[in-house]
Amino acid sequence: MSVEQAPVQRADFDQVMVPNYAPAAFIPVRGAGSRVWDQAGRELIDFAGGIAVNVLGHAHPALVGALTEQANKLWHVSNVFTNEPALRLAHKLVDATFADRAFFCNSGAEANEAAFKLARRVAHDRFGPEKHEIIATVNSFHGRTLFTVSVGGQPKYSDGFGPKITGISHVPYNDLEALKAQISDKTCAVVIEPIQGESGVVPADVAYLQGARELCDKHNALLIFDEVQTGVGRTGELFAYMHYGVTPDILSSAKSLGGGFPIGAMLTTEALAKHLTVGTHGTTYGGNPLACAVANAVLDVVNTPEVLAGVKAKHQKFKARLEQIGEKYGLFTQVRGVGLLIGCVLSEAWKGKAKDVFNAAEKEGLMVLQAGPDVVRFAPSLVVEDADIDEGLDRFERAAAKLTQG
Numbered sequence: 042m043s044v045e046q047a048p049v050q051r052a053d054f055d056q057v058m059v060p061n062y063a064p065a066a067f068i069p070v071r072g073a074g075s076r077v078w079d080q081a082g083r084e085l086i087d088f089a090g091g092i093a094v095n096v097l098g099h100a101h102p103a104l105v106g107a108l109t110e111q112a113n114k115l116w117h118v119s120n121v122f123t124n125e126p127a128l129r130l131a132h133k134l135v136d137a138t139f140a141d142r143a144f145f146c147n148s149g150a151e152a153n154e155a156a157f158k159l160a161r162r163v164a165h166d167r168f169g170p171e172k173h174e175i176i177a178t179v180n181s182f183h184g185r186t187l188f189t190v191s192v193g194g195q196p197k198y199s200d201g202f203g204p205k206i207t208g209i210s211h212v213p214y215n216d217l218e219a220l221k222a223q224i225s226d227k228t229c230a231v232v233i234e235p236i237q238g239e240s241g242v243v244p245a246d247v248a249y250l251q252g253a254r255e256l257c258d259k260h261n262a263l264l265i266f267d268e269v270q271t272g273v274g275r276t277g278e279l280f281a282y283m284h285y286g287v288t289p290d291i292l293s294s295a296k297s298l299g300g301g302f303p304i305g306a307m308l309t310t311e312a313l314a315k316h317l318t319v320g321t322h323g324t325t326y327g328g329n330p331l332a333c334a335v336a337n338a339v340l341d342v343v344n345t346p347e348v349l350a351g352v353k354a355k356h357q358k359f360k361a362r363l364e365q366i367g368e369k370y371g372l373f374t375q376v377r378g379v380g381l382l383i384g385c386v387l388s389e390a391w392k393g394k395a396k397d398v399f400n401a402a403e404k405e406g407l408m409v410l411q412a413g414p415d416v417v418r419f420a421p422s423l424v425v426e427d428a429d430i431d432e433g434l435d436r437f438e439r440a441a442a443k444l445t446q447g
């Protein structure tokens with residue numbers, strides 16, 4: 042039984058939505074695997090993955106099954122009660138990682154908000170109020186709440202909203218000497234994205250993360266990895282910290298964790314978790330049964346040797362072809378990133394024009410992403426089929442050819 046709905050068009054966006062986004066001209070209405078169809082029935086290949094979210098593509102049978110099964114059982118109980126999917130998910134994450142404890146929320150920003158509040162609370166309890174400073178990196182992105190934009194290293198997102206959260210400093214990324222110069226016994230936490238996602242797909246050096254770990258230990262500061270974009274298989278390991286072999290004290294996850302259903306998680310150790318005593322933090326929807334049922338299914342599929350090895354193989358396929366295309370058309374100078382988080386750095390001639398590449402790709406039936414104005418980003422499904430990779434990159438090459446031929 043379906044109720045007739047009033048027709049809507051892209052133009053409605055400009056009438057009824059807050060204008061903080063500028064979405065593309067078409068409206069996707071349906072997806073299957075790595076293909077998406079718009080209102081007019083046009084088919085596109087999806088290498089954007091909903092910004093590194095749709096980790097198993099669209100309408101994956103395991104996720105649809107988990108969601109519909111849970112939808113017929115129990116939607117929501119709040120945290121006045123716990124629920125089975127949340128407990129199963131916490132067990133799975135604890136078993137698979139360094140962590141002993143999980144806190145669930147609904148987004149990456151909330152996972153980071155919890156991480157930052159936990160770090161400050163731990164320092165407050167153990168050392169007193171003086172030790173509250175957070176060191177983050179220039180150009181980092183941690184979400185859009187006031188605390189997370191204040192920690193994020195992009196003033197364009199934090200300026201103009203009144204006083205920011207204080208006690209936060211920013212040091213250049215991948216610069217261990219700068220971190221060493223800034224860290225002190227007042228530092229409660231150092232926050233790092235193992236690969237800076239939004240600001241251009243910039244992977245950390247192993248020595249940088251190792252050095253950050255040592256500096257944190259020396260100064261009784263906590264090391265927080267923001268793995269909202271890099272987590273849940275994206276790098277070919279379950280979390281990027283495993284790829285690097287450097288273990289954080291607190292880890293935030295979201296995006297891919299729900300495969301398209303909103304969920305976030307903060308993972309930490311027993312010793313730290315105990316500082317968030319009853320009533321110190323919370324969220325009504327956190328650990329929602331629907332979200333947790335889907336995330337359980339995501340982990341069951343993603344955290345397998347086949348899928349994780351597939352990510353590494355697909356990386357090679359993307360990288361080889363993208364380097365070829367970049368060279369042939371003089372479009373980019375470098376293809377970087379790990380696993381299926383890939384950034385193409387535009388050449389001098391195309392600097393600042395990632396949006397033009399995005400538009401050209403869309404015209405050829407391909408969804409890609411930008412990561413700032415100078416980088417074209419690919420964050421497809423981890424199980425994108427090889428045939429879809431080939432066809433999608435054929436479309437991308439056509440876009441590159443048309444764009445560069447004017």
Ligand SMILES: *Cc1c(COP(=O)(O)O)cnc(C)c1O
Pocket residue numbers: 147148149150151153182183184185234238239267268269270295296
């Ligand atoms: C997307 C992202 C966030 C914010 O997640 P939301 O779900 O949009 O709140 C935080 N950190 C990183 C590294 C991200 O990529």
